[in-house]
Amino acid sequence: MRQFVELFFFTFRFKCAIMFPESQGKLIRMSNFYDKKLLLLKPQRIMLPLFPAKTSFDINALKPLADSIAAHGIIEPLVVRKNDFKRYELVCGHKRLKAAITVGLRRVPCVLVSADELTASLMATAENLNRKSPDYFEQAEEFKRISIRFGIEYETIAEKTGISISALLNRINLLNLSSEVRQKLSGLDESYALTVSLVPQEKQIDFINRITSLSLSPEKAKEAVKDYVFPSLFEKPEAQKETAPLRKSVSCDVRIFSNSLLKLISTLKNSGIEAYSSAVEKEDCIEYTVKIPKSKPGARTQAGAQKHINPICSFVP
Incomplete structure (x- = not known):
């Protein structure tokens, strides 16, 4: 009942702020709702992060959201934090903020x-992962930026x-594609990009043109x-025909090794062994590390369970 009353007053005061902004103070504070x-x-009081998770917006896709906000207001609140300069910095809701500014909303x-x-970056990234049509190249850049800036591993x-x-x-590997190939893949599903990454670089543009002209499904x-x-990959001199295909087929896609390693770790965990792996991308290689604790299986079960009970992004509205 208390939560319902707080929600009612929140909606009421929000509408009043829009209709009668001059009667409001500089900052409208309300009691905690779900401990938040x-x-x-005011939109101008919210500053964007130095490295926003979302950097590009489709103007055509922004208009329906702006029309909805103009008619019904912002249904899902934005998420902000106090940064080191004691200013309100946006964590989640960049698109909603831009749409609110477009329609002239006085308060959000x-x-x-x-x-x-770090936590704010992870929260913003987690929210972008749940979008209907995420920009997988942009997300890959964000994963890499977080890893480099904060010195944490991809597994974390x-x-x-x-x-x-x-x-x-897989998304990190897509960053190896050229800018021309990325532009060609714009608007296509991520599965197409992963397929194109298997093709030699000099043939990727031609391959994209073929699958788009034939309207092939991801499976096709x-x-x-x-x-x-593969036929061109296996064309070798007679003396190398027995050995070259095996090495070429194995080395053509490094993700095979990555997936095999992950399956091994999963099998060990299912057997009660708390093994885990990490991957660090370097200039000339990707370094994989597998760690298996000497403690008895199940010793970290309680700590692991506690970590899953309180995920870092569980409070994102």
């Missing part, structure tokens, strides 16, 4: 959370944002790779 402080802030509802820069990022380590590494595109790529 709710605020109505915000949830104030206590988070440092995957755990904190709720994405599998294999999916994360994967099958087309075998006919398009």
Whole structure:
């Protein structure tokens, strides 16, 4: 009942702030709702993070959201934090903020959370992962930026944002594609990009043109790779025909090793062994580390369970 009353007054005061902004103070504070402080802030008081998780917006996609906000207001509050300069910094809701500014909204509802820069970056990344049409190249850049800036491994990022380590590494590998190839893949599903990454670099543009002109499904595109790529890969002198195909087929996709390693770790964990792996991308290689504790199986079960009970992004509204 208390939560219902607080929600009612939050909605009421939010509407009053829009209709009668001159009657409001500089900052409208409200009581805690679900243990989070709710605020109505002027858009100009909210500063963007130095490295926002979302950097590009489709103007055409922004208009429907702006029309909805103009008609019904912001249904889902933005998430902000107090940065080192004691200013309100946006954590989640960049698109909603831009749409609110577009329609001239005078105040926007915000949830104030206590988070440092790393936590805020992980929260924003986790929210972007749940979008209908995420920009997988942009997300890969964000994963890499977080890893380099804060010195944390990809496995930790995957755990904190709720994405599998294999999916994360697949997206990191997509950064090896040229800017021309990325532009060609714009608007296509991530599965097409992963398929194109298997094709030699000099043939990727031609392969994209073929699968788009034939309107191939992701499954058909994967099958087309075998006919398009492998025959040329196996063309070797007579003396090398027995050994070259094996080395070439194994080395053509480093993700095979990554996925095999992940399956091994999963098998060990299912057997009660708390093994885990990490991957660090370097200039000339990707360094994998597998750690198996000497303690008895199950010794870290309680700590692991506690970590899953309180995920870092559980409080994102």
